[in-house]
Amino acid sequence: MPRSRVGSAALFGLWLGLSLCQAGSAWAGAFTVNPIRVVFSPDTHSALLLLHNRGTEALRFQLGVFAWDQSPNGEMQLTPGEDIVFFPSLLTLTPGGTRNVRVGPVTPFAATEKTYRIFIEELPPLATPKGGPGGGAHPDQDWDSDLSPAR
Numbered sequence: 001m002p003r004s005r006v007g008s009a010a011l012f013g014l015w016l017g018l019s020l021c022q023a024g025s026a027w028a029g030a031f032t033v034n035p036i037r038v039v040f041s042p043d044t045h046s047a048l049l050l051l052h053n054r055g056t057e058a059l060r061f062q063l064g065v066f067a068w069d070q071s072p073n074g075e076m077q078l079t080p081g082e083d084i085v086f087f088p089s090l091l092t093l094t095p096g097g098t099r100n101v102r103v104g105p106v107t108p109f110a111a112t113e114k115t116y117r118i119f120i121e122e123l124p125p126l127a128t129p130k131g132g133p134g135g136g137a138h139p140d141q142d143w144d145s146d147l148s149p150a151r
Contacts (some may be wrong), residue, residue, distance in 0.1 A: 032054060033049055049118070061145075
């Protein structure tokens, strides 16, 4: 089989395998993120992540993206990524509120697959709750997702 057909068959197999997997929600504290895996292709240039606040307090978030690789020892290596963009990078969700975050690659597709992780970091509230400093505050909670441009 010619090399270009082998690459196309492998790409199709990857797409089919990931398409058959259910992209569920992830829970972290009082918020959910759906889907938890995003795969880009030459035909899919962006995707939406849906953040939902299941709690009774407003939540603030900061988003970041990192290229994800493994060292020869099998250790995860994360480096700040510039190949993936998202909007917004800072957001607040009211209690019960939802918000879409648009995510997409900025580089053209190549023969090599790349994997990224987007981190959704819960930030502390802007105002201190009544009852004094730190009263009623909860620890920061982080969540991350796989982003895999099928290249």
